Amino acid sequence: MLAQEVRDVLHPYVGPIIADTCVRATALSVGKTCEQLDPGDIPVLSANIRRLLSPIASRPTIETIVARISA
Amino acid sequence: MNGVQLLSEPLVSRRTMALAVGGLVGVLVVRALMGLQVGGEPTSRLLAEAGPLAVLVVAAAVTLRTALGFERGESLRRQWSLIGLGLLALVGGELASFFAGAALGASAAPGLPDALRVTGYVLLCTGLLLAAFSYRDLIDARVPLAVSAVVSYGIGIVVYFSLLEPYVIAGGGLTGTARALAVFYPLADVLGALAPALFLTIVVSRLYGGRLSWPWIAFALGVLALGVSDTAHSVLSSADLYRPGHPLETGWLLAPILMAIGASIASDVVELPLGE
Numbered sequence: 566m567l568a569q570e571v572r573d574v575l576h577p578y579v580g581p582i583i584a585d586t587c588v589r590a591t592a593l594s595v596g597k598t599c600e601q602l603d604p605g606d607i608p609v610l611s612a613n614i615r616r617l618l619s620p621i622a623s624r625p626t627i628e629t630i631v632a633r634i635s636a
Numbered sequence: 637m638n639g640v641q642l643l644s645e646p647l648v649s650r651r652t653m654a655l656a657v658g659g660l661v662g663v664l665v666v667r668a669l670m671g672l673q674v675g676g677e678p679t680s681r682l683l684a685e686a687g688p689l690a691v692l693v694v695a696a697a698v699t700l701r702t703a704l705g706f707e708r709g710e711s712l713r714r715q716w717s718l719i720g721l722g723l724l725a726l727v728g729g730e731l732a733s734f735f736a737g738a739a740l741g742a743s744a745a746p747g748l749p750d751a752l753r754v755t756g757y758v759l760l761c762t763g764l765l766l767a768a769f770s771y772r773d774l775i776d777a778r779v780p781l782a783v784s785a786v787v788s789y790g791i792g793i794v795v796y797f798s799l800l801e802p803y804v805i806a807g808g809g810l811t812g813t814a815r816a817l818a819v820f821y822p823l824a825d826v827l828g829a830l831a832p833a834l835f836l837t838i839v840v841s842r843l844y845g846g847r848l849s850w851p852w853i854a855f856a857l858g859v860l861a862l863g864v865s866d867t868a869h870s871v872l873s874s875a876d877l878y879r880p881g882h883p884l885e886t887g888w889l890l891a892p893i894l895m896a897i898g899a900s901i902a903s904d905v906v907e908l909p910l911g912e
Contacts, residue, residue, distance in 0.1 A: 572705050575911055580844035621771035622848055622905075629909040635712040 568592070569597040569611060574633045578622065587614050607635055646898035646908050650731030650901040659893035660693065666889060668895045670881040677880070684880035685737075688888035689730045695858075695892035696723035699899040701759065705906065715767040716899065719855075723895065724760030729753035746813050753821075757828040764832035764859075767852060776819035795822055795867055804874040819877040825863035833859035847905055862891035864896070 568588045575584035591613045592599045595606055602610070611631045618627050662714045666687045670680045729752035736749060769777060782902035796819075804810060833856040840849035865887025871879035 575847070578847050578905075579774075580846035580849075582841065582842055582844065583846070586774055617773060620773070623706050623710060623712055625906050626848075626909065 566600060567602045567606070567610075568606060569603075571634050574630055575614070578626070578630065579618070583617075587617055590617065610634060638826075647777075647904065647910075649904045649907060652897060653906055655694075655893065655900055658891075659694075659896070662691070663819050663886065663889045663893070667679050667883075667886060670885075673881075683861045684885055685734055687726065688885065688892070691889055691892040691896075692723060692727050692730060693836060694719055695896040695899070696727050698896040699723055702899040702903045711766075711770050712902070715763050715770065716902065718759050718763030718766065722756045722763060725756035725759060725862065728909045729756060731790065746817060747848070749819060754824070756868075757824050760859075761828045761832050762827075764855075768832065769838040771839050771842075775842045777839060780835055781850050784831055784838055786834035787836055788826055791830070792823055792826045795826060799867065799871045803871050807874045808877050809874040815874070818874055821868040822863070825866045829859045830863045835880050840852055847910075851898045851902035853898070853906070854901060855895050858894030858898065859890040861887040865891065 572581070572584040572589050575587055588599050588602070591606065591610045592602055595609055597606070611617065612632065614631060614634070615627055618630070654751050663826045666683055670683050673680060699716055699720035703713055706713035706716065710727065714886050729749045732752055733749035771777065800819050800822060804815060809820050835855040836852050843849040867885040869878060872882065872884065
C-alpha cells in the first residue's frame, strides 16, 4: 500500500506521527482516505512533503525522501 | 565509506564521532591536569580560562560551518546561523573578559564582555525559538510552549528564591554590579537559553527519535549543562567557595562539546542520507 510505503520512508527522519500527518494531509487534499492513495497521487504527495518539511529539513534531505517515494 | 556504521547505514559522520571522542578525552585530560594540580595554580587558572574558551570556539566554528552548509533561504540555515553567531558572541565575551582580566588584573564588569554575552544569549534564544516554531505546521506547539514556560519560570523562581536571593543578594559576598551580574547570568541561562531549549526539546520529542530531532536534542543538553554550571558558579562565588578547577567547570567544557555534536549531526543528516 502506497500510504504505508510513504510512512516507512518518512519514519526514520520524522517519526511515526509526522509521517502519518504528511500522508493524511495529502489524502485529505485529494479527497481520498490514506488507503485509497495510489501511484497517481505521488506528485501531490511529493508537493505536500516538500511544503511540510521545508521549515525543518534541508532541500537535499527532502529531495532524497521524495526520490525514494517516487521510486 | 565516509561515515561511522551504525545499524545498517552510516548515520553519524567521522567528524561527529571525532568531536564526541576528542571532546570527552579533552575534558578528562583538562580535569585530570587540574585535579592533580600539574603546574600549580597558574596552570589551573590558565586551563580554567582557556579550556572552556577553546571548546566554545570549536562549537561556534562547527555551528557556523553547519549553517553555511545549508542553501541560502533555507530555514535551517537561518536557525543555525543565529545560533552560531550567538556562540561567536559568547566567544567574544570570553575573550574580552580574558584580556580585560589580563590587562586590569580583575574582570571589569559590566563592560564589553557582558554586552557580548548578552548579545550571545539573545541570538541563541532567537535561533532556538525559530527552530521550535518551524514545526508549527506539523505539531501543535501550544502545549510544548506552555509546559516549557511553566517549567522554566518555575526553575527560575526556585533558583532565585532558594539560591540567588539567600546566597548572592543577601549573602554579602558580592556587591554592586558584580552581584547584579551574578544574579543576571543564571536567570538569563534559565529564561533566555534553557526555556527555548526545553521548548524545542519537547517539540522535537514528538518525532519519537526521528533523525531530524537528534541535532536539537544534543544541542539542548549542551544548553542544560551550561545553565547548571552558570548557576552553580554564581552561588559558589557569592559564598566565596568557588576556586579555579572546581568540578562545576566540567559543565562549561561539556556544554560547547554537546552543542558542536548537535550542529555536526545536523550536517550528517544531509551528508549521509538514508537509503543511498
